[in-house]
Amino acid sequence: MRRSVFGRFLRDHLRALVGWGVGVAAVTALYSAFWPSMRDSSGAMDAYLESLPQGLLETMGWNSLSTAEGYLGATVFGLLVPALLVIAAAVLGARAIAGDEEDGGLELLLAHPVSRTGVLVQRFAALTVFVAVLGAVVFGTLLLLGPAIDIGLPADRLLAASTAVALIGLVHGAAALAVGAATGRRALALGAAAVLAVVGYLGHTLARQVEELEWLRFASAFHYALEPDPLANGFDPAPTAVLLAVPVVLVALGAAAFNRRDVGV
Amino acid sequence: MPPFWEHLFWNPVPEGGALVHAAPDPVIDIRGLTKDYGAHRALFGLDLSVRAGEVFGFLGPNGAGKSTTIRVLLDLVRRSGGEVRVLGLDPRTDGVAIRRRVGYLPGDLVLTSRRTARDLLAYLGDLRGGVPAARIAELAERLDLDLSRPVRSLSKGNRQKVGLVQAFMHRPELLVLDEPTSGLDPLLQREFLEMVQEVRAEGRTVFMSSHVLSEVQDVADRAAVVRRGRLVAVEDMDALRRRAARRVRVRFAAPVAAAEFASLAGVRDLHVDGDTVRCVVEGSPDALVKQAARHTVLEFDSAEPDLEDLFFTYYTDREESGDAA
Structure with a gap:
């Protein structure tokens, strides 16, 4: 089989994929493993939660730690796994064009009979596969651990939630890829993804409390992914479509800018 | 030199009656090329034309605009601004088509992959539709490159070899080589020059840059000098060589008179010290050799003509006197 830009990029980051996969699986397993003891002490937990300010509970999404979907939604899917996926995707997205260009490798590739758009699209496809594998690791871990820790959630809802966090990662990875392609600067690409993630996270959490910040949620991938509560409600096509469309638009904008600039200077 | 009639026998007009030498289009044609990086202008209206089948040296100090x-x-x-055609195509609109037919060696080749040179070269070959492993192995052997080592652990010289293999391996119509001999030891420089000569023998074209003339003078048909983003000169290397001055030292069996050599054509800076004559000869040493032959010659040394001096001093002077405009 002929080696392509897509296959090469994915193979070059296989080690990173395995590393992130292990990390994501470990975090997922660790948090969900606490579920049985959490449920057993749910009376005490609920009493404790009631003593906390209502605003904090809403902000952190700790409304119902006594149900499996509430607990997993607040821990596995609320912060740590999305954070890992955002970081993994943004690092890879920033590497894909800007990092390769700063390291000096992109010039040689673009001296071959490939188009810039082609390289960008193929590496975006590799990024998508990368993030999808990490999403599948979350899903697979919960599926395997589910019976042992008695989660009691159907597979399709676990899949919907895993897909949602993977899409959060993809949005931020695509942002890093697009900014990197437009500027050729890895630091800018990572910075843009970080700003988007922070604003997005605040838009999802804080904006629940502060009305003036409510508009932020429309710029938040976390909002589109987690607000429909996929663990409780399964797939919601409209926000999922938004999360799929945003990366495509970002990459299209990145390609337009990438095609207009000088490379490797 | 083959006899002038040889081509009558060995280069018959191809079927269909096409003329072999009917002024082929230039392989590279650059007119009025300008390039600005923000407020900084790197190229000021460069004109350059490279013919099919020639080896063209592109010379100038670092930062003159060669790589741009x-x-x-x-x-x-x-x-x-300006117009550029490569193989008859515009890079802005037909970049992929041009790059398919060109082999390129970057001036500053960076290889960061953990994979082996063999793996990287096979991948780059695949981007061009596949290059046989045997062809890669053959080039690697010529350049004494170990294909089984990870590329990022290679020394500068070995990385340069990887760059040369990927530029040559698909037998492109046009080779564009930015500082190809940097990092190569003298033995490999010679091997590289042989590879360039083979490319020319096959009728393909080589465009190579260097900041020193000596790296291209043995192989180039023509050379251009670029300085501060402007073309200063284009020279035929044979003509330059003919004009070049060489130092000559002749030792005779018996002392000779300075007057015998003083007025010979092309001889200057004459020093006669008993039986030894030292001088500089411009152009052909014919007159000196014939005069020397009247005596018994014990030793005859002639240093390589220093084209570098000639080339650069000549054009620096001209430029500074405002003649080159």
């Missing part, structure tokens, strides 16, 4: 010009040819850098 080369990157414009491959559409890595977009020109600000």
Whole structure:
């Protein structure tokens, strides 16, 4: 089989994929493993939660730690796994064009009979596969651990939630890829993804409390992914479509800018 | 030199009656090329034409605009003004088609992959539709390159070899080589020059840059000098060589008179010290050799003509006197 830009990029980051996969699986397993003891002490937990300010509970999404979907939604899917996926995707997205260009490798590739758009699209496809594998690791871990820790959630809802966090990662990875392609600067690409993630996270959490910040949620991938509560409600096509469309638009904008600039200077 | 009639027998007019030498289009044609990086202007209206089948040296000090010009040819850098044609195509609109037919060696080749040179070269070959492993192995052997080592652990010289293999391996119509001999030891430089000569023998074209003339003088048919983003000169290397001065030292069996050599054509800086004559000869040493032959010659030394001095001093002077405009 002929080696392509897509296959090469994915193979070059296989080690990173395995590393992130292990990390994501470990975090997922660790948090969900606490579920049985959490449920057993749910009376005490609920009493404790009631003593906390209502605003904090809403902000952190700790409304119902006594149900499996509430607990997993607040821990596995609320912060740590999305954070890992955002970081993994943004690092890879920033590497894909800007990092390769700063390291000096992109010039040689673009001296071959490939188009810039082609390289960008193929590496975006590799990024998508990368993030999808990490999403599948979350899903697979919960599926395997589910019976042992008695989660009691159907597979399709676990899949919907895993897909949602993977899409959060993809949005931020695509942002890093697009900014990197437009500027050729890895630091800018990572910075843009970080700003988007922070604003997005605040838009999802804080904006629940502060009305003036409510508009932020429309710029938040976390909002589109987690607000429909996929663990409780399964797939919601409209926000999922938004999360799929945003990366495509970002990459299209990145390609337009990438095609207009000088490379490797 | 083959006899002048040889081509009558060995180069018959091809079927269909096409003329072999009917003024082929230039392989690289650059007119009025300008390039601005923001407020900084790197190229000021460069004109350059490289003919099919020639080896063209592109010379100039570092920062003169050589790499910028080369990157414009491959559409890595977009020109600000002027016209550029490579193999008859515009890099802005037909970049992929041009790059398919060109082999390129970057001036500053960086290889960061953990994979082996063999793996990287096979991948780059696949981007061009596949290059046989045997061809890669053959080039690697010529350049004494170990294909089984990870590329990022290679020394500068070995990385340069990987760059040369990927530029030559698909037998492109046009080779664009940015500082190809940097990092190569003298033995490999010679091997490289042989590879360039083979490319020319096959009728393919080589465009190579260097900041020193000596790296291209043995192989180039013509050379251009670029300085501060402007073309200063284009020279036929044979003509330059003919004009070049060489130092000569002759020792005779008996002392000779300075007057015998003083008025010979092309001889200057004459020093006669008993039986030894030292001088500088411009152009052909014919007159000196014939005069020397009247005596018994014990030793005859002639240093390589220093084209570098000639080339650069000549054009620096001209430029500074405002003649080159």
